[in-house]
Amino acid sequence: MVSSTGLSNIFAPETTPAQWIVDLSVFVLSITGIIFVVVAGLLVYALWKFRATREDANREPAQVYGSTQIELAWTVIPILIVVVLFLATARVIHAVQDATKPPNALDVTVIGHQFWWEFRYPTLGIVTANELHIPVSDPAHPRPTFLKLLSADTDHSFWIPQLGGKTDLIPNHPNTMWMDPRRAGVFLGQCAQYCGTQHGKMLLSVSVDSTEDFDAWVRAQQQHGGETEVRLKPDTTYESVLAGKRVFETTACINCHAIGGSVANGRYGPDLTHFMSRKTLASGAVANTTTNLRLWIENPEAIKPGSLMPAMKLNDADLDAVVRYMETLR
Amino acid sequence: MSSDVMAIPSLRPARQPWVEAAHEWITTVDHKRIGLLYIFYGLLFLVIAGVEALVIRIQLMFPHNDFVSPQVFNRLFTMHGTTMIFFVAMPVLFGFVNYLVPLMIGARDMAFPRLNAFSFWLTALGGALLYFSFIGGSGLYGAGNAPDFGWWAYAPLALKAFSPGHSSDYWTISLLVSGFGSIGTAVNVIATVLCMRCPGMHLGRMPLLAWLALTMAVLLILAVAPLSAAQLMLMVDRYLGGHFFDTQAGGSATLWMHFFWIFGHPEVYVLVIPCFAFVSEIVPVFSRKPIFGYPVMVAATVCIAFVSMSVWAHHMFTIGMNSYANGFFAITTMAVGVPTGIKIFNWLGTMWGGRIVLKTPMLFCIAFLFQFLIAGLTGIMMSSAPFDWQLSLSYFVVAHFHYVIVGGILFAIFGAFHYWYPKVTGRLMSETLGKWHFWLFVIGFHVTFDLMHIPGMLGMPRRIYTYDPGRGWDTLNLLVSLGAFIQAVAVLIFVWNLVFSYWKGKRAGNDPWDAWTLEWSVSSPPPAYNFATIPTVASRRPLWDLKHPEDPDCRYE
Numbered sequence: 001m002v003s004s005t006g007l008s009n010i011f012a013p014e015t016t017p018a019q020w021i022v023d024l025s026v027f028v029l030s031i032t033g034i035i036f037v038v039v040a041g042l043l044v045y046a047l048w049k050f051r052a053t054r055e056d057a058n059r060e061p062a063q064v065y066g067s068t069q070i071e072l073a074w075t076v077i078p079i080l081i082v083v084v085l086f087l088a089t090a091r092v093i094h095a096v097q098d099a100t101k102p103p104n105a106l107d108v109t110v111i112g113h114q115f116w117w118e119f120r121y122p123t124l125g126i127v128t129a130n131e132l133h134i135p136v137s138d139p140a141h142p143r144p145t146f147l148k149l150l151s152a153d154t155d156h157s158f159w160i161p162q163l164g165g166k167t168d169l170i171p172n173h174p175n176t177m178w179m180d181p182r183r184a185g186v187f188l189g190q191c192a193q194y195c196g197t198q199h200g201k202m203l204l205s206v207s208v209d210s211t212e213d214f215d216a217w218v219r220a221q222q223q224h225g226g227e228t229e230v231r232l233k234p235d236t237t238y239e240s241v242l243a244g245k246r247v248f249e250t251t252a253c254i255n256c257h258a259i260g261g262s263v264a265n266g267r268y269g270p271d272l273t274h275f276m277s278r279k280t281l282a283s284g285a286v287a288n289t290t291t292n293l294r295l296w297i298e299n300p301e302a303i304k305p306g307s308l309m310p311a312m313k314l315n316d317a318d319l320d321a322v323v324r325y326m327e328t329l330r
Numbered sequence: 331m332s333s334d335v336m337a338i339p340s341l342r343p344a345r346q347p348w349v350e351a352a353h354e355w356i357t358t359v360d361h362k363r364i365g366l367l368y369i370f371y372g373l374l375f376l377v378i379a380g381v382e383a384l385v386i387r388i389q390l391m392f393p394h395n396d397f398v399s400p401q402v403f404n405r406l407f408t409m410h411g412t413t414m415i416f417f418v419a420m421p422v423l424f425g426f427v428n429y430l431v432p433l434m435i436g437a438r439d440m441a442f443p444r445l446n447a448f449s450f451w452l453t454a455l456g457g458a459l460l461y462f463s464f465i466g467g468s469g470l471y472g473a474g475n476a477p478d479f480g481w482w483a484y485a486p487l488a489l490k491a492f493s494p495g496h497s498s499d500y501w502t503i504s505l506l507v508s509g510f511g512s513i514g515t516a517v518n519v520i521a522t523v524l525c526m527r528c529p530g531m532h533l534g535r536m537p538l539l540a541w542l543a544l545t546m547a548v549l550l551i552l553a554v555a556p557l558s559a560a561q562l563m564l565m566v567d568r569y570l571g572g573h574f575f576d577t578q579a580g581g582s583a584t585l586w587m588h589f590f591w592i593f594g595h596p597e598v599y600v601l602v603i604p605c606f607a608f609v610s611e612i613v614p615v616f617s618r619k620p621i622f623g624y625p626v627m628v629a630a631t632v633c634i635a636f637v638s639m640s641v642w643a644h645h646m647f648t649i650g651m652n653s654y655a656n657g658f659f660a661i662t663t664m665a666v667g668v669p670t671g672i673k674i675f676n677w678l679g680t681m682w683g684g685r686i687v688l689k690t691p692m693l694f695c696i697a698f699l700f701q702f703l704i705a706g707l708t709g710i711m712m713s714s715a716p717f718d719w720q721l722s723l724s725y726f727v728v729a730h731f732h733y734v735i736v737g738g739i740l741f742a743i744f745g746a747f748h749y750w751y752p753k754v755t756g757r758l759m760s761e762t763l764g765k766w767h768f769w770l771f772v773i774g775f776h777v778t779f780d781l782m783h784i785p786g787m788l789g790m791p792r793r794i795y796t797y798d799p800g801r802g803w804d805t806l807n808l809l810v811s812l813g814a815f816i817q818a819v820a821v822l823i824f825v826w827n828l829v830f831s832y833w834k835g836k837r838a839g840n841d842p843w844d845a846w847t848l849e850w851s852v853s854s855p856p857p858a859y860n861f862a863t864i865p866t867v868a869s870r871r872p873l874w875d876l877k878h879p880e881d882p883d884c885r886y887e
């Protein structure tokens with residue numbers, strides 16, 4: 001996956017919650033930095049000043065047992081630091097977690113699966129996978145996106161560092177998070193909670209779109225097949241695409257996958273209605289090209305060993321036909 | 331004081347047949363031998379789990395590397411973590427505590443010698459069982475695999491639906507068994523410290539190591555119980571149709587997390603408190619001053635133990651607890667930093683105005699102080715829950731806890747080895763090899779674990795078997811892996827030092843470091859009965875009083 005927005009650095013915030021976290025972290029780092037400099041400095045000084053030398057080899061230094069005043073000082077000061085740190089922390093915790101959802105917020109439901117992400121836009125009638133599209137939020141007229149986080153199987157965690165802290169997706173324990181990204185771009189992240197064999201390739205990309213681009217994307221996603229014209233690639237015939245659709249609909253593909261406008265309505269795997277609108281396949285594992293797609297259907301273990309998609313055991317003709325069909329799913 | 335035993339060559343007894351020697355070691359109930367058994371056991375697994383770490387680091391040296399498959403990688407990080415915590419750190423630390431506590435309190439053995447042996451053998455069985463999984467556990471796809479769900483075994487990943495086969499059960503049962511061993515040790519330590527101190531040694535005159543062993547033991551009992559309970563519940567879910575953690579039947583994934591971390595957090599204090607004990611014994615001797623603020627050190631440790639029972643959900647800041655819960659655990663976690671900081675200041679106060687002798691045990695303790703300070707400060711960063719929402723589950727936290735466990739705990743353990751090896755074997759470890767070991771390990775440690783914080787801040791999550799290029803993680807991971815190899819070389823030097831010094835080390839005598847606690851009053855190695863006559867003490871430093879009759883501690887305490 002390629003980011004257009006620089007590295008996924010937690011110190012490059014693009015949303016309000018991410019910015020609040022950076023501001024708090026700078027404060028925390030300053031305090032811990034000062035503590036480090038003072039204590040480590042005293043340690044270094046002590047090591048130099050009180051090191052044993054040949055001259056004092058036979059004398060023991062003054063046997064001091066302690067000092068109540070010093071103990072009090074270095075108890076009270078840390079307690080005060082803790083109080084200040086806690087107040088700064090509590091404020092941000094509440095601001096982020098207890099934020100009220102404005103009426104114009106976009107709702108997205110995120111469902112974590114082994115090893116891919118399902119995105120549903122309940123108010124827009126869209127179901128997609130792995131690459132999230134959300135609108136830019138102008139600070140003057142904020143339009144945040146509120147994510148509801150669910151899981152279909154084990155624990156996962158949604159983490160796009162530039163867009164905010166992570167929140168886990170835990171089965172039977174719905175969570176919420178929100179983001180109001182201030183500029184358009186593609187932001188990368190990935191699952192952060194170990195969820196099984198392919199936890200490492202459960203990648204995430206969030207495309208923050210300008211209002212026009214987002215509306216266009218929504219309109220395209222809301223098509224459920226059948227309405228749009230099938231655009232064929234140069235060397236593909238309509239008959240071969242239909243042949244591929246037939247293979248798809250008469251094999252086990254439909255048990256797991258859904259394609260709008262067809263009989264396939266499986267929910268176990270990603271929705272493929274607009275498969276070609278995604279830049280990658282297998283949740284960011286490889287780029288969405290003809291070669292990779294063919295390899296993925298033929299032998300998923302070659303791309304993502306341990307993924308739950310089985311090798312479909314299609315003969316070459318059927319495999320080519322299915323690939324041709326899938327490439328029409330824009 | 332007891333006298334050295336001199337061997338008169340012509341009257342040396344005939345060499346014992348090895349079968350008899352082995353039988354003695356296997357059936358021993360002597361706390362010193364049991365202590366050594368624990369330590370050898372821990373060292374063996376240190377090497378094994380270290381190799382697991384090296385394989386992990388080789389896999390992560392380059393993006394899209396395929397040195398090992400994801401399945402093998404996931405087993406490696408699970409086994410590395412589980413082994414290091416339960417079969418390296420705990421045995422080594424229990425070994426030191428077992429060996430030293432009776433000697434330091436003027437007792438002949440632990441309170442329950444047979445329970446002591448039983449606890450060791452339970453632990454040993456646990457480790458063997460865990461590693462048997464490599465050949466015995468059968469997953470869905472064939473013979474032999476080790477658990478692969480991380481050392482926390484989060485549900486529902488650990489349930490039958492997501493972990494078929496028996497690899498998970500090896501994790502569960504081996505830890506359940508060694509957990510009972512840990513409880514046995516804890517009970518033994520508590521009884522020994524409370525009941526078997528020599529005359530004159532009231533609680534305020536015990537060496538700090540004895541106090542910290544006592545605290546560790548109480549915490550251990552409190553911590554292991556919830557883990558064992560959770561493991562039994564997991565077995566009920568997996569085999570008896572239970573649904574404690576089965577979210578698809580209304581069970582709770584977060585329930586496992588609470589149980590696990592109520593164990594997991596106090597557990598890390600169980601690991602670090604004996605290391606505080608080592609540092610508290612070594613730093614005064616090599617600063618030539620008593621520990622600064624003994625009563626405060628005791629109070630701070632007890633305080634840490636209490637507060638550490640209330641911080642566990644700082645491991646769960648990202649799971650979606652409400653803002654009040656997150657706030658509560660943030661403040662308790664920050665609060666536990668206060669007594670911990672006080673201890674660091676007291677060690678500094680011990681060195682201050684002293685005469686610091688930079689022998690190998692002290693070098694390791696000084697590095698401990700710097701590194702534990704940094705580890706504690708990154709912990710404070712993560713106690714601030716919103717900052718933790720970024721840092722948690724990333725390589726930042728992996729760097730943090732390795733800073734504590736390697737930079738803190740392992741360094742203190744190395745210091746303890748160098749300090750007490752002469753007592754155990756009668757010979758000093760080589761200072762030259764020790765310094766090579768120290769400096770190489772410091773360099774390797776910092777290359778690996780300082781740099782490791784950065785990929786975390788750049789978005790690299792933990793427990794991933796590979797990563798894409800272009801995320802800013804490539805060079806950092808390569809350097810981190812190189813540091814690991816430097817540490818491996820240093821550890822090999824350490825092992826060589828242990829072996830070489832046993833035969834060729836300089837003879838140590840009773841008291842090579844001019845120290846002040848009772849273990850230095852007996853021969854090196856001590857006789858089986860420890861003390862010919864049980865001593866009577868009048869202060870915290872009985873040997874100081876003997877060596878300085880003009881200025882004894884008992885006049886000032």
